[in-house]
Amino acid sequence: MPSILSISGVSKTYATGFTALKEVNLDIQRGEIFALLGPNGAGKTTLISIVCGIVNRSSGTVTVDGHDINKDYRAARSLIGLVPQELTIDAFESVWATVNYSRGLFGKPANHGFVEKVLRDLSLWDKKDAKAITLSGGMKRRLMIAKALSHEPRILFLDEPTAGVDVELRQDMWAMVRRLREDGVTIILTTHYIEEAEAMADRVGVINRGEIILVENKAELMRKLGRKRLVLELRNPLTSIPEALSRYALELSPDGGQLTYTYDNQAERPGVASLMRDLEAGGIQFRDIDTQNSSLEEIFVNLVRREP
């Protein structure tokens, strides 16, 4: 599938001398949900800001659906909607005025029907005449999204979209993102909430210290880098792990009733079968067994820690 956004060799060094991005290469596929993960200061927002035209890059090229973001900035930018991390709205404008303003700013003819639909989808229609300053934090976040969607973008950047929002609103936003994807909109989101990426993303990119250290299909990533845990509920509690089992990475719960074995499910010999044999030989019986996959969060932490 052809990429809708292509970032090639993009670097950014600020006037202070701080290098925020180093030779970043990234291709975003049309219609996918791409999650860009990274710790604070990794370069996520700088990368988004460069693509959207807010920050000048030091080197490299960026094309949006084949349009260079500098040479053909009008075509490139008109395809992009941006929801920034901060709640930055003209506080004294009404919801209706500010969303229609955004649509006009992106060169679209007035379409009150469409703006009404966007506001209704985001549960803001009842507040259309309210000034932005009177809205709650969650509603302001929705308003930012409404502004970004007002010009019918084909690519939507969500920079930490659910930072500081309650669980209910977060669920609503996830549902909205899925609806947009069904309509063919490509979504690129940065997030601190790994479960957000885990729940929604098709692909995951990890950025650390200005470098993309990994881009992978989420399921593939979890399969490749994920570790599994085998949890055994023991019939009779143990006081310590027997010597015969010391070669396994086992953990005993404080009450001695649960034994956890962590292993690499990609390994040629994960060791589960031999563990079972050794447990039987040692007379250790269990009444229940459970396996768990490691979360994307654990994978992410491991990846970032691995970096020098």
Added chain:
Amino acid sequence: MNLRAVWAIYRMEMARAFRTVLQSIVSPVISTSLYFVVFGSAIGSRITEIDGISYGAFIVPGLIMLSLLTQSISNASFAIYFPKFVGSIYELLSAPVSYLEIVIAYVGGAATKSIILGLIILATASLFVPLTILHPFWMLAFLVLTAVTFSLFGFIIGIWAKSFEQLQLVPLLIITPLTFLGGSFYSINMLPEVWRTVTLFNPVVYLISGFRWSFYGKSDVSVGVSLGMTVVFLLVCITIVAWIFRTGYRLRS
């Protein structure tokens, strides 16, 4: 050209003026009327006329120019500084809008507001003194040219300013003194020779002189020089704005 974007910004700016009508329109009208009452009545009772014009009528062009300069700068500087301050500038920078369109929209909005204000002050003044406008075309030309030039200047200040204090600095410490000392309330021909020469270095003198000529056909300096100086200042502002956008100065990192 993204005319819809120009219209969207322009309309938003005008809506802001009408939303804050007390601050935008009523307040300058009241303060100008007070100037008119104090200077026109108190000083006018001692100076009956200058260059054959009654003192009350003589100060009208200067009063209009005083408001025009300060309001053009204030409108334009605030219009671009406020989005920078609250962070909503991101939307402007990420929109498919050219620098020229941004300038046309913001400066157009600021200039329109100050021109409306100038005309309101003119109408207010006509209630106090009988006014004649000998050259209405040139009166409007000076009004528009000055409003656009100083709106551009205000736009530059708004981009340069990093705080509300800096935003007020140039209008308060430079523009207002230059306007007061630029012949708003007197003819520079009334000054001693040495101070008259010094005053000629004040660019506002040329604006007020040219504007007053359009009313009464009398000026401190030649109209051609007044017009030339205004156009020079306009070109300087355009050059600075072009440089700001080319480099992204204080807009894009």
